Amino acid sequence: MAENDAPATTLKRTPLYEAHKALGARLVEFGGWEMPVQYSGILEEHRAVRERAGLFDVSHMGEFRVEGAGALAFLQSLVPNDVSRLVDNQALYSQICRPDGGTLDDLLIYRRGEGRYMVVVNAGTMPKDWRWFSQHAAGHDDLTLANISDETALLALQGPLATHILQPLTDTPLSEIAYYHFRPGVVAGIECLISRTGYTGEDGFELYCAPASAVTLWNMLLEAGKSSGLLPAGLGARDTLRLEAGYCLYDHELTEEITPLEAGLGWSVKLNKDADFIGKQALVEEKANGLRRKLVGIELRERGVPRAGYAISKDGEHIGAVTSGTMCPTLGRAAAMGYVPPASAQIGTEISVDIRGKLMPAVIVPLPFYKRAK
Amino acid sequence: MTASEQPDNLKYAETHEWVRVEGDEATIGISDFAQDELGDVVYLDLPWDEAGTREIRTGEHFGDIESVKATSELFAPIGGTILRANKALRDSAELVNSDPYGQGWMLVIKMSNPADLDKLMDAVAYTRFLDTASH
Numbered sequence: 001m002a003e004n005d006a007p008a009t010t011l012k013r014t015p016l017y018e019a020h021k022a023l024g025a026r027l028v029e030f031g032g033w034e035m036p037v038q039y040s041g042i043l044e045e046h047r048a049v050r051e052r053a054g055l056f057d058v059s060h061m062g063e064f065r066v067e068g069a070g071a072l073a074f075l076q077s078l079v080p081n082d083v084s085r086l087v088d089n090q091a092l093y094s095q096i097c098r099p100d101g102g103t104l105d106d107l108l109i110y111r112r113g114e115g116r117y118m119v120v121v122n123a124g125t126m127p128k129d130w131r132w133f134s135q136h137a138a139g140h141d142d143l144t145l146a147n148i149s150d151e152t153a154l155l156a157l158q159g160p161l162a163t164h165i166l167q168p169l170t171d172t173p174l175s176e177i178a179y180y181h182f183r184p185g186v187v188a189g190i191e192c193l194i195s196r197t198g199y200t201g202e203d204g205f206e207l208y209c210a211p212a213s214a215v216t217l218w219n220m221l222l223e224a225g226k227s228s229g230l231l232p233a234g235l236g237a238r239d240t241l242r243l244e245a246g247y248c249l250y251d252h253e254l255t256e257e258i259t260p261l262e263a264g265l266g267w268s269v270k271l272n273k274d275a276d277f278i279g280k281q282a283l284v285e286e287k288a289n290g291l292r293r294k295l296v297g298i299e300l301r302e303r304g305v306p307r308a309g310y311a312i313s314k315d316g317e318h319i320g321a322v323t324s325g326t327m328c329p330t331l332g333r334a335a336a337m338g339y340v341p342p343a344s345a346q347i348g349t350e351i352s353v354d355i356r357g358k359l360m361p362a363v364i365v366p367l368p369f370y371k372r373a374k
Numbered sequence: 375m376t377a378s379e380q381p382d383n384l385k386y387a388e389t390h391e392w393v394r395v396e397g398d399e400a401t402i403g404i405s406d407f408a409q410d411e412l413g414d415v416v417y418l419d420l421p422w423d424e425a426g427t428r429e430i431r432t433g434e435h436f437g438d439i440e441s442v443k444a445t446s447e448l449f450a451p452i453g454g455t456i457l458r459a460n461k462a463l464r465d466s467a468e469l470v471n472s473d474p475y476g477q478g479w480m481l482v483i484k485m486s487n488p489a490d491l492d493k494l495m496d497a498v499a500y501t502r503f504l505d506t507a508s509h
Binding site: 026037038041042043236239240303304305307326327329334356 | 413414416417419438440442444445464
């Protein structure tokens with residue numbers, strides 16, 4: 001069997017590193033961090049999230065505070081979504097783009113109050129994003145930026161039993177927090193932002209707290225969830241869950257060469273909002289002239305797993321590539337996402353995927369692969 | 375994490391395949407260490423229908439093993455003619471995880487050069503190899 005080499009540089013660790021080791025986690029490098037890829041196994045953790053609940057340490061994500069009278073205008077100039085639509089205690093999903101429309105990262109923006117925002121970015125891109133935010137802050141008055149990534153821990157409790165597990169630990173009535181809304185609260189005696197957001201396609205909460213409280217919060221949640229079958233879940237299951245749900249992962253479905261429109265994220269791009277933003281002109285033009293590529297769902301017609309980077313061809317011509325692929329536990333078969341030209345993107349289009357030298361027949365299918373029952 | 379097992383009666387390759395020799399036949403699979411490293415095995419790509427016809431050389435890439443996260447290549451620890459492939463693994467790839475030395479066997483071959491077995495490690499040497507390779 002071929003083996004991967006261990007990473008050479010020092011990796012960052014979240015406050016939960018020792019807790020992960022104590023739980024027998026297998027740790028891997030991700031975005032410059034040493035993170036748990038699995039505890040009991042990816043399939044088991046994935047199923048736990050779909051059927052009961054799973055608890056993820058996502059403290060490696062980056063967070064910025066963006067505050068001041070000029071904060072809204074500043075954010076509006078950086079992201080394609082319309083930040084002015086946010087009310088207090090609401091969040092939205094967007095991206096930061098280059099002038100040519102290519103995606104630098106995807107992110108969430110939380111409105112804590114007027115002139116008070118928190119931006120949550122991906123772990124590996126946090127340094128790049130911070131430089132981007134800092135550079136572009138230069139032209140703006142009444143604006144303070146702070147990189148609070150090192151002061152912020154983040155746990156994600158996801159699954160149909162998430163509310164049932166979390167409610168006994170907090171006075172905050174969770175049923176009052178709608179999807180993509182949040183509240184400051186206290187969970188198991190620990191101050192948190194309780195956010196009804198997630199990356200799994202299930203109901204659930206993301207809890208932002210101080211790093212010094214993370215281990216206690218983690219242990220209290222695991223204890224509280226024991227009788228409900230809550231399992232700690234790692235990045236492996238996080239990936240299979242988000243792929244089934246059709247969510248993009250930066251560096252796969254989104255890169256600096258790919259626009260949000262090509263990734264099917266047009267719903268989060270508000271070209272008509274009352275503010276210019278970096279990349280707007282390029283996106284306006286792409287929308288008018290036609291997308292260069294489209295993100296599609298792919299299923300093989302035979303056994304096999306399409307993986308990131310595998311070539312897609314049609315009628316003997318190389319037309320695109322897989323961006324993510326895996327065995328999807330809830331589907332019971334392998335599924336993938338990838339890019340093809342719009343002319344080949346219709347549901348039902350027959351394509352081939354090059355799996356290590358063999359051309360395997362495949363078909364374009366709708367995204368997402370999985371949608372939870374309402 | 376529990377320590378992996380390396381049965382005494384087998385020989386092992388650095389690429390984590392094992393060999394059980396019975397006369398001039400060799401049964402091949404992957405070690406407990408390897409299945410644990412892979413995680414949940416979901417598919418195997420083996421020469422299912424090439425029994426009696428396919429010759430593989432020592433060290434040849436004879437198949438692929440798919441876990442949820444990644445694909446890994448399988449290398450023949452010993453060469454010869456393929457006699458049988460374990461077709462149970464087509465529908466129950468998880469046997470590689472649950473029983474890597476038993477029901478998780480992959481191929482039986484008729485060895486063409488048994489002397490190549492000398493290049494493999496015994497259980498003691500393989501265990502030492504695993505200890506030095508891990509952090």
